[in-house]
Amino acid sequence: MSRSAKTTRVKSRPSAVQAKPYHHGDLRRVLVEAALRLAADGGPDDISVREAARRAGVSPGAPFRHFTSRDALMTAVAEEAQRRFNTEIAAALVEAPADDPLLQFRQLGRAYLRWALRNPAHFEIISTGRYFDHEGAKALSADNGELITMTGRILEAAQAKGQLRPVDLKTALITGRALVYGFARMAIDGHLPRWGVASDEIERRGDQAIDLFLAGIVR
Amino acid sequence: MSRSAKTTRVKSRPSAVQAKPYHHGDLRRVLVEAALRLAADGGPDDISVREAARRAGVSPGAPFRHFTSRDALMTAVAEEAQRRFNTEIAAALVEAPADDPLLQFRQLGRAYLRWALRNPAHFEIISTGRYFDHEGAKALSADNGELITMTGRILEAAQAKGQLRPVDLKTALITGRALVYGFARMAIDGHLPRWGVASDEIERRGDQAIDLFLAGIVR
């Protein structure tokens, strides 16, 4: 399920069966992949430097040549997860009609929810903030800021097109995000059964929540 | 700031200065208090059985006479936090006009947000689900269910009074909760600076989000 990172490029020896080289060659990437896998299988807290090292076939100290601490590994993991997230959001947005910002906004919310529901552990790592310091996560902050800017522009376009009631844009933006973030976390944190939502209807309920919000701000 | 739990009732000796007794007397409660403090000072992950034992002045193994595992301690912590949460919500609800369910609903949302913002670590322990199993947390589930039921009844009353547009109640209920939960977590998880919300205006922004949602469902 994860990308194959087995090819440890050893330049000098062209033999078919080669001994495990002393230098790994791509350890950093392999550690991040292993950590993503550990999170997906268990949860964010199941990521451990030692276990990632074990899965990469290196000694416990080896990762510290590439990451100064567990937090630094978590940051790299979060950056990779955020990158995948942004990619999927962008892809989903293409499917919305170019001339209808309101539908684009809706599509954004739906794509956000879907990715969160299907990648709960990775979503949690990105969003919980406990797992790394946001100061040092340059790429992540950029990806994140891009998403926020994009969402704002789409909502502005909807307003400019006269699709909205007279609402404060910033308030609407924050409220909309709070809604999808909250719903995603309710699902991930296991709240929904208490609200009478079975697991096979979570996506539908999420869409209904989005639509109720939209109905409230649309003209 | 925490309730004084110093009185280790020793029945036999009425002397003023008494030696530290072998039996603690109230260890369970003291451990929970210590854990709540640890969470408040650092974060949920700063709760450790050993540190709680240290602060209670007992050996590392002692807590396991009262809690089968760290998870069991976390469950007790969560139950205490949820109890405090419910108490404050109930108190806030009294201040809302008895004949205006919509304002009661609003008040509920505001009280929810305020408690979350002022007790972020405890709120996180209650809501994240990662810290304990909800099956074994009987009292917490009861407190939680009570809150959900109450919220539902208030919204029903608002509808019965003709205060709402024709919306699906369950959808409105879930959407409303997703909104306040999401906003609370955005604040706790450190998202709000990215959305241009300074720390001294968080409560106000939260209130605005609630009001925008209400404006969308009110008649």
Next chain:
DNA sequence: ACCTGAACACCGTTCAAGT
């Protein structure tokens, strides 16, 4: 330049022994 392997301080948990 990158990895090994032993070491250290820490944690959760267990258990025989003490009171």
Next chain:
DNA sequence: ACCTGAACACCGTTCAAGT
């Protein structure tokens, strides 16, 4: 019945030594 203190397996992290 409840607590001590040593023990064990585990983790993050460091560092001299190897390649």
